[in-house]
Amino acid sequence: RRQVTVCVLVLKGGAGSFLEKTVTPDPVVAENARKGMLSMVTAGRKLAVTTWNIAAINNNPFEYWITYKGDxxxxxxxxxxxxxxxxxxxxxxxxxxxxxxxxxxxxxxxxxxxxxxxxxxxxxxxxxxxxxxxxxxxxxxxxxxxxxxxxxxxxxxxxxxxxxxxxxxxxxxxxxxxxxxxxxxxxxxxxxxxxxxxxxxxxxxxxxxxxxxxxxxxxxxxxxxxxxxxxxxxxxxxxxxxxxxxxxxxxxxxxxxxxxxxxxxxxxxxxxxxxxxKTPHTLDILERVYIESDIITLQEVASSFIETAKTNSKLGNLFHIAAPTSMDGARD
Incomplete structure (x- = not known):
């Protein structure tokens, strides 16, 4: 499985203003993240990140006016x-x-x-x-x-x-x-x-x-x-x-x-x-075009998509797939 160490810098006055002084990063994790990012910089390697709102909750065939050839x-x-x-x-x-x-x-x-x-x-x-x-x-x-x-x-x-x-x-x-x-x-x-x-x-x-x-x-x-x-x-x-x-x-x-x-x-x-x-088409695009990404973030993802990605796709073998534990199956 591909493992990526990510260093997150929080700008003062931004999101960091919501963190009380008692909230501090684990020093070992912070040091490993710093070393990992320095190694990438030294090697001229850039972090490749893909993001895609796949709108899985939208199941309306008439949502968009598409190009429909032949009819x-x-x-x-x-x-x-x-x-x-x-x-x-x-x-x-x-x-x-x-x-x-x-x-x-x-x-x-x-x-x-x-x-x-x-x-x-x-x-x-x-x-x-x-x-x-x-x-x-x-x-x-x-x-x-x-x-x-x-x-x-x-x-x-x-x-x-x-x-x-x-x-x-x-x-x-x-x-x-x-x-x-x-x-x-x-x-x-x-x-x-x-x-x-x-x-x-x-x-x-x-x-x-x-x-x-x-x-x-x-x-x-x-x-x-x-x-x-x-x-x-x-x-x-x-x-x-x-x-x-x-x-x-x-x-x-x-x-x-x-x-x-x-x-x-x-x-x-x-x-x-x-x-x-939609699910196989989406997975096919991710596997063909974005498989070399270090991180892929997906929004509006159905629980069934997550299960398929984990068990029946190349993504499940190459990536750690994380999803919210509080995901609501009723609203999906």
Whole structure:
């Protein structure tokens, strides 16, 4: 294994100002680091460091507008989605025309009977009147409250124990493989995913079995000050409702701008090339291009990537691979 001694110099008044005088480096480690760096300088050797944010938590095949050769339908789809969002016109309908009263009634029953949470009927009475684009997707305050983005982050793609394939929430913006051609089909599977199917996941405490709704976290006003204290108290059922509305709008939008067989076919191709093969593609780039680095720092890395790098790649043989012991498998 390649071993590199690193000397860290802390500038006075910078990070060092947070260290009390009682915090001192181990003198043996400090001396070895000094000698190692001097040896490198004498030999004219420079430390090669690679850094890469691999954005493993982002599993959205439509996140970027890519070059898609051979299928003009891709560009048409992306232009039509952009038009829907930027100039929706009469397509900017109330939420209740997409996520219906019947859907909400079913959801509220799940929230109260399965989740054992309070009803969010009072919130629904306001949210259902919002327009799907201007009043929901583009609502900056909703974004700051994290009521749709937080549950998406936690339940979008869940790595499960003893499987190379993750489990995905039924939505447009991940590699979910089911049929999203109608809202009815989507809604049946969404409820099953969120409230019925238990998943075995690796956590810092070992393998645990949880149903996805149990992974959700309270959204705290202390961290996200735009959320009210009452919304914080109700944030578990409230964010679940917002996630359902969000996913319903996306499914509705895609089926509005494109025939289901067209956009779902494009999505399957993107998923296969950009998402399902993301870990092997990333490892391949690291092994071919950056294998001579002394240090490689990766950000936004999934726990499954770390395990694969350690056990099934050249990196595991050449490098010491360190990851935070406090890594949260639920949020990954």
């Amino acid at each position: 003009p339908q891709y560009e048409k789809l992306m232009v039509d989605v952009e038009q829907f969002l930027e100039n929706p016109g009469d397509k900017d309908v109330p939420v209740s025309q997409v996520f219906t009263e019947e859907m909400f009634a079913q959801l509220d029953k799940q929230l109260t009977e399965v989740g054992k949470w309070k009803s969010v009927k009072n919130y629904w009475d306001e949210y259902k009147k919002r327009n799907i684009v201007s009043g929901f997707l583009k609502d900056k305050l909703l974004g700051k409250k994290r009521l749709a983005s937080m549950p998406d982050r936690i339940t979008n793609t869940i790595n499960v124990d003893s499987s190379d394939e993750p489990v995905c929430r039924p939505t447009v913006i991940n590699q979910y493989g089911g049929d999203l051609s109608t809202l009815d089909k989507w809604w049946t599977e969404w409820q099953r995913f969120m409230f019925v199917t238990p998943l075995k996941m690796k956590t810092k405490d070992g393998v645990e079995e949880k149903i996805p709704y149990q992974l959700l976290k309270t959204i705290k006003n202390a961290k996200y000050p735009m959320i009210t204290l009452q919304e914080e108290e109700d944030s578990l059922p409230l964010q679940t409702m917002c996630a359902a509305i969000f996913d319903a709008i996306l499914v509705h939008m895609m089926n509005t701008v494109s025939p289901p067989e067209t956009w779902q076919g494009i999505r399957r191709t993107l998923v296969e090339n950009l998402n399902r093969k």
